[in-house]
Amino acid sequence: MERYISKRIKNIPKSFLTDIFKLAADEKVISFGGGLPNPKFFPIKGIQNACNKVLEDDGANVLQYSITEGYLPLREYIAKRYKDKEGIDVxxxxxxxxxxxxxxxxxxxxxxxxxxxxxLVEKPSYLGAIEAFSVYQPNFCEVVLEDDGPNIDSLNEVVDENKIKLFYAIPNFQNPSGITYSAEKRQKTAEVLRKQNMILIEDNPYGELRFMGEPVPSMKKYYDNTMVLGSFSKIVSPSFRMGWIYAKKEFIEKLVVAKQAADFHTNYFTQRVMYQYLIDNNIDDHIKTIVDSYGEQRKTMIDAIEKYFPKEVEFTRPEGGMFLWMTLPNNMSAMDLFYKAVEKNVAFVPGIPFYAGEKIENTLRLNYSNVDSEMINTGMKILGDTVKEMMEK
Ligand SMILES: Cc1ncc(COP(=O)(O)O)c(C=O)c1O
Known part of the structure; x- marks a missing residue:
């Protein structure tokens, strides 16, 4: 069997999460494991109306093949939103x-x-990106993250010692850590990247989900050779499978070739439905509803950590997004904690799949967006008590 499998795929293990989620799939389990938006905010009625409208108004066209770049009014809408929200001309x-x-x-x-x-990737980084890039068999270099962004010494060191093609970063409410780069760190990061004029990929699916603190400008403002990834998954619905790349035209032209080979174009019908939904509804009001709730849920989680966890445990305090990151005392394994917690019907994701290089075993990711406040409190008490029991042994 092995001989049939390409080198590209052969050495990539099946996502570790599949096994973990099997254990956590039971309905009794309070899961801080998934990366899911809260389904109570899916705009079902708005989507239903948008569906009916595009079918009634333009049925035959919306069911036809279309162009690879995507539906022009939707691209114009996204470009205008960059101007309105970030003051960037796109x-x-x-x-x-x-x-x-x-x-x-x-x-x-x-x-x-x-x-x-x-x-170059952050340490830790988004495991879906590590997996996606791994298919193309690069070497990964890592830069350590601090509470306000990359450790600049570590960044300088890795850039001085290696020829780097691109840096993949999630500067807003990072998955998995919840960390956001400060304006100062953005500036300093840009200075280091300039040494090699490498490409920066700014992956930004959570940027609109800020519930506290001041917004910080996109890395594009600090560093021109940036491509930005955006997504409707966290602000409308992930099942649409709809996102975008914002990059220089010359890059887009090459990406279009890659996309043609992959799928001709993103589902045209749902692009039309998404656009109709966006123009017929107030998306900012919708985002505010999501953000208010996630802010409350994050507060409940942090209050519960302060109440139920031993003081040796460290954690991030995200200003937006869906995750926070916990560091257990040095000698504790998050994997051991995971197995013990699942026996008590609580789940989370141990940190190890989020590292492209050295695996740090005492870290873990907690999601608060998809668990209501009461369950957060119950689940975090169980988790905190389990950590205390493990420390006593
Ligand atoms: C950092 C990051 N990038 C990309 C994605 C993929 O999102 P999408 O649903 O747009 O494919 C996710 C999903 O959770 C993510 O956390």
């Missing part, structure tokens, strides 16, 4: 609609990464 030619930002990651790997080239 042309619709600089936007490529993708089948989720996950596809954006794959297309970037396909278009820009050759075997054995160095790709």
């Amino acid at each position: 042309s619709s030619d600089e936007i490529l609609i993708t089948s989720g930002s996950q596809q954006g990651l794959d297309l970037i790997g396909k278009t820009f990464v050759n075997e054995e080239e160095n790709v």
